[in-house]
Amino acid sequence: MAEIRIRNTEERISGEENVREFLSKQEVLYEHWDASKLPQELQDKFVLSDEEKSQILDTFETEIKDLAARRGYRTWDVIALSDATPNLDELLKKFENVHTHTEDEVRAITAGRGIFIIKGTDDVGYFDVELEAGDVISVPEHKPHFFTLMENRQIVAVRLFIETEGWIAHPFSDPAFQKQQ
Numbered sequence: 001m002a003e004i005r006i007r008n009t010e011e012r013i014s015g016e017e018n019v020r021e022f023l024s025k026q027e028v029l030y031e032h033w034d035a036s037k038l039p040q041e042l043q044d045k046f047v048l049s050d051e052e053k054s055q056i057l058d059t060f061e062t063e064i065k066d067l068a069a070r071r072g073y074r075t076w077d078v079i080a081l082s083d084a085t086p087n088l089d090e091l092l093k094k095f096e097n098v099h100t101h102t103e104d105e106v107r108a109i110t111a112g113r114g115i116f117i118i119k120g121t122d123d124v125g126y127f128d129v130e131l132e133a134g135d136v137i138s139v140p141e142h143k144p145h146f147f148t149l150m151e152n153r154q155i156v157a158v159r160l161f162i163e164t165e166g167w168i169a170h171p172f173s174d175p176a177f178q179k180q181q
């Protein structure tokens with residue numbers, strides 16, 4: 001289950017209902033899929049063939065189509081990142097800049113872990129959402145955020161898009177944001 005860390009206060013929020021309630025106040029969608037539906041061999045595999053990616057999409061077809069029907073997503077794919085990814089460090093450096101998009105950013109984690117760092121309301125400030133397999137999150141359009149990996153540096157996620165062009169990152173310059181925390 002996802003956990004929240006509020007950066008200004010170090011407060012942590014855990015438990016599905018608490019996390020969902022906090023995120024819903026921040027207008028971030030949070031849902032959960034049953035990650036154990038995935039064949040065992042794909043629950044811990046971070047270098048994937050096209051066939052294995054299709055297998056992941058097939059496994060969660062019902063969940064994907066349900067989410068797409070409710071929220072208007074038209075295309076989806078699978079992204080896998082790990083130390084086997086060429087230039088992972090460079091890629092992460094590029095990721096780790098606060099930015100916005102013109103459509104929401106949806107990720108359904110199917111294996112591994114990752115963190116969304118999101119700019120919350122003024123009373124909350126920046127908060128981290130630590131995600132694990134089964135967690136589904138949607139960061140609304142125009143909400144400053146970035147995504148990075150956790151210590152294990154491996155993740156597989158389903159991404160859903162309305163228009164793939166909507167995913168272009170627009171840098172959000174914020175002097176109040178402290179990177180090293």
Ligand SMILES: [Fe+2]
Binds near residue numbers: 145146
């Ligand atoms: Fe983003």
